[in-house]
Amino acid sequence: MSFGPHLFLALLEGTVSAFVLALTALGLSIVFGVMRVVNVAHGEFFMLGAVLAWAFSSLIPGMPAAGFALALVGSPIVVGAIAISADRLVLRRLNYGPEATIVATIGLLYIIQQVVLMTYGPDARPVQPPINFRIVFPWFGYSGYKLVVVAASAVLLAATWYVMMRTRLGLVMRATQFDRETAQAFGIPVDRVYSLTFALGAALACIAGVLIVPIQQAHYLMGLDPLLLSFIVVIVGGLGSLRGTVMAAFVIGISEGVISVFFSPTLAKIIATLFVALVLVLRPGGLFGEKSR
């Protein structure tokens, strides 16, 4: 394959991972924006999505599409419930202190990961894609399911934007983000908003996990990479800025896809992590972020 088609393939792969990354990082960004909580367990919600997708689809053997649809609805509900109980049982008791919640979510990371290891086991397991068709380009064939992932992610990103910007729930969440105490004084049930926000963030990561699992197998350690990438995206995009997060996800997702086709992926990751550390030091508001208040 010559350079042109190779680059085209890299761009396609990059676009798919960019959309999934945008979904995952958006969850992290909403949680950080509204609650000021750095959720280190975010990648585990992604992993739970993938593992639950396997569990749900094995409930309906022989009908991958039905199993997948069930997973798409069921997994976020389960993960959302886990997130709400984590918020009520742990984070709220810590009064959302930034350092205490990081330690607590690291604990949560290991708890979720190891419980999955105990129940689901150490194996990586595949899930059948709900649809099977290939798009044939002149140079190579490409899995049609990956384009479905792109479409579904785009719809979900738009839906999240709609919820945040055009509904009452989003208004309440943004009010809480802007000023928690004043919001409470105006009768907004801040506790409930926090629980819902945490659940929404977790559900977004979970859906990203469900969408990715027909491409990448479900494994109990698969949460680490999306976690680090989401961190990178949220920081580069500006902490708490949703538009910045989505923009950064596309820049980083696509460039990561392209770089790792041509160079060693490990080297790409080293450069990315160092770059992010420097962004956080030199431009704490992020590259695309607004000035912090």
Place this chain on the structure above:
Amino acid sequence: MRPGGAGRAVLLHLAVIALLFGLQFVLAPYHHTNLSRIMVLASYAIGYNILLGYTGLMSLGHAMFFAAGLYGAGLTVQYLGFGVISGFSAGLLSGLCLAVTVGLVALRTSGVSFMIVTLMFAQACFLGTLYLSNWTHGDEGFVLDAEARRWSFGGISFDLSQPTARYNIALLLFAVCLLLCLVLVRSAVGRVLIAVRENEERTVMLGYHTFRYKLLSLAVSGTMSAAAGATYALLFSYVGSTFASFQYSIFPLLWVLLGGVGTTLGPLVGAALMFYLVDISSGFTSSYMLVVGVALVLLILWAPKGILGTIREKAVSWLP
């Protein structure tokens, strides 16, 4: 602090070291090896505690300093034919250089940003050990030659694979780190570090250049962690990427939280308890990290001061 506390505190620390020295004659071989390991890991935790407990900076990337010591000693001994002492010094030096470099960049941030910046640097170092797998052999790691771990000093030769030599060198490292920590936190510099922890702005107002103090604290902390890493490589002869991973950044945090943040003996108590907790639970299940997760959540919820911190608060107020 009441007068007379100083003397009692020094006596207590010497008693702990004496107790550890005595224990080697009564312990079964299995626990003997475990305790050598615990003392090295506790030295790592003491280093971590200087930064977290006495300066108020929480790092999520201390594994990079431990790994700098580990690889600094391991690689030079393996490929450059360094001896025990020169390998150890190489480890120490690489830890110091890394700590100062990271400090100059990361200390411009504070709080949550500092945690994430250190996490990112540590992740880059971890990936670096994987990337340079021609030398480090990545996850598999490599084992140091037994020949390289012999060391003669003043006509007496030590073999670091011998349990007795291993135990006493681990004890020596631990004792040096513990006493250094005690001296540091009782010195004028240590007082300034504690002032930074309690209220950095006020410390600045009092005329202290807090950045320099924080850098010093990070340098001491990183070098001590590297000393533990170098000793670990030389005593237990295994060098691998696992020691640079996120997990090894979380362990010292957990040990210090469990034993008591800002207590000199807390790291030993936490490391020993956690070591045995993981050891016992890994007999039942392969998911022994579950214990780590549960311990972290429980500690941060109900005992943020840790064991010795709670004892100090309730009963023994002179505990340093």
